[in-house]
Amino acid sequence: MTQTDPPQISVIIPSFNRAWTLAHAIDSVLAQTVAPKEIIVVDDGSTDHTPEVLAAYGNRLRILNQPNQGVSSARNLGIGHSTGEFVALLDSDDQWKPEKLACQADFFKAHPEAMICQTEEIWIRNGVRVNSRKKHKKPSGLIFEPSLHLCLVSPSAVMIRKTLFERKGMFRQDFPVCEDYDFWLRVSMDTPIHLIDAALTVKFGGHADQLSRRHSQDRFRIEAILSLVRSGSLSDDQQKAAKSVLKEKCRIYGNGCARRGKQEEAQTYLALYHELEKGDVK
Known part of the structure; x- marks a missing residue:
């Protein structure tokens, strides 16, 4: 990617029965100062009015449908169908600040050897902004050992060269939760995960349908x-x-x-x- 090339970014949004928040996630992608090559929404067998929400966007989205198989399967399907050099993941209950993709695209231009980077986050729980605890402070670089203790990478915050999935495999589909923890460990054992020290990802928590509430x-x-x-x-x-x-x-x-x-x-x-x-x- 040269200074004049547009970034070839595929945005992947998996969603299951998140019609109530999905439009906010999609709108935050459409508001980016750098437009992605494609926005792929994977409807993981939703039974709510998700199809109506998606239909309102017309041809601005690529929509993939599958029977409900879980977030890993949905992410993997989207990644497999993506055509960009880079993949940016966004959970359907999260959002991005408008400059998020541009900032990460600039990072990769400046660091062509890098395979993955993430941004800092703003956390909103039950409608209230909360401060992250010291143990959640994100390190940068070779972060395997601190990542063993708890997950220090957020799917919604990363941008990844698609070739990294060829090297490391995909998200484990037999994990209903912690599929991201597993993947980041496999990556970080030999690949630096770089941190952009700007809070450009907004994570929302506390709602009843979060998977982490239902599984150990x-x-x-x-x-x-x-x-x-x-x-x-x-x-x-x-x-x-x-x-x-x-x-x-x-x-x-x-x-x-x-x-x-x-x-x-x-x-x-x-x-x-x-x-x-x-x-x-x-």
């Missing part, structure tokens, strides 16, 4: 780390850090299962904790 995130974070530990793809230092975090997550989640009366699940994760204590997990 720790269970899937454990699976993501365990897959990497067993893959043989980590460096010695990364393997040591991953096992340390995995052990702690197994202890916490296993004890939590025991308190909730899920004895079989508790035994599974506490047994894995003891294996890690003894160094038996390869």
Whole structure:
């Protein structure tokens, strides 16, 4: 991409029964100071009035439809059909500031070796702006080890060279939550994730249909780390850090299962904790 080339950006918006907020997300893309090459909305089997919302935009959108299969499947479908050099993901309940895409396009022009960058965020919960906690402060660069503890990358904040998906694979479709945590770990083990220190992504939370309210995130974070530990793809230092975090997550989640009366699940994760204590997990 030269200084005079328009950015070839594909925007991917997966949505399921989000007619009440989807138009706000789409409008924030249409308001960008740099127009994307395409806006792909993947309707993941919505049963509300999503089709009517989308129809109002005419040919300004590419609309893909599938039976309800989850956010990973919807994102992957959109990415697979995209034609831009870059992919920008936007969750259907989030929005962008008007200069978001332009700022990231400028970053890639200035850093042609970069594969992925993200912006800072504004958080709105139940209609009220909230300050992020210190532990959520986003680092920049090779962020694998801090990313083990919690997810430090937001799908709505990133722009990614499409070729990165060819190297790292897609979002795991067997994860109802934490599919992004899993993907960012696979990326960050050897690829810098750069931070643009400007709050250009607006994230909305607190609503009842958020997936994180319905599934245990720790269970899937454990699976993501365990897959990497067993893959043989980590460096010695990364393997040591991953096992340390995995052990702690197994202890916490296993004890939590025991308190909730899920004895079989508790035994599974506490047994894995003891294996890690003894160094038996390869």
